[in-house]
Amino acid sequence: MTQLNDTTSILSLLKTRKSASAKAMTSPGPTPEQLAEILACAVRVPDHGKLTPWRFILWEGDARAEFGDAMKARWMELHPDHGEGTLEFVKALFLRAPTVLAVISTAAEHPKIPVWEQQMSAGAVCMNILFAATALGIGCQWNSDWVAYDAGIGSVMGLKPHEMVAGVLYFGTPVGPLEDRPRPDPASLLTRWVKA
Template sequence: MSETYTPDFPEAPQTVAPAHPNRQTLDLLARRRSTVAKLMGGPGPDPQQLNTLLRLAARTPDHGKLFPWRFMVFEGDARERFGEILEARLREIEPGGPEDRYTFERQRFLRAPLVVAVISSVTPDHKIPEWEQILSAGAVCFNILVSASAMGFAAQWLSEWYAYDETVAKAMKLGPHERVAGFMYIGTATEDPAERPRQPPRIERWSS
């Protein structure tokens, strides 16, 4: 069941608690897993849930209050229209392939009811290094995974080939300092994902 609870977002300059001890949050972080897009079905977030999800995602640290990211939402018919662009592009760069490969591209975004592209939008030549602005966009992507999970949805962070294709970037009207940080697929899992191997954290103690 998807959670319809809407949290109470604070407004500046309100104070907020410095910590939010919560066992369920710890369990979520300890057990959260991506669900591969091919094991995703409906429902996805409704408009109100999507609004909550993206407000939560946008509560991400960013140095200098640049908000160096924006969202592009793909839902309904727009998913297949975007797929037509992917198909056309693949026919161009990999002609003569098997037809089912092109059909897959056309239907790529239909794997989930909702795809949100997180676009890293960097202010160049700023005192805040580009690296930090890009890291903030990555943190937004992870925030989507965690928030979607807490709201009862399955999610996966994908780049795949089309995050790096210039023609696709043009079709998305990305600016010269913009890149896709992630295509976030969001829906409902058709089966429970199996855990993947996790490395123990590599930790050393610094000493002079």
């Protein structure tokens, strides 16, 4: 059986990385020093034109519950027919983990750098965060949830009109062992180009 999140080498980690589940996390989350280290790794991604087309928003402590109130209020606007159970679930989304971080894509039109390349750079930031947290022994999951796509919640987050949530990352300590999922066979996904 493969050991998940094997940190004995970089290649071992790349081959065995497995997200923790935000639904099954508890304290502690990363220390301030660990979070700084994670973010230092996060920004070591390809960035055509050195645009830094991303930024971060952090929720810790009471900020998670306060943002939960905003999520609940917005959900009530969007789905007035939903009951209290659903509303409380929505309110508690960011309480599932002790630390929540959003990676915000700030991609904008540029004369030389396509927006798509800038957005992919933000995705690479999210992946580096997963690797860095895992290497430090911290449970981490990259999600989006509806909050990544709702303009009303984006306004509460302080997003500018052109900004988008590339990912919501949850950090904490897994409450149980991680279980892997089936992975595709890379060979089945590979084609070799041949001149017609």
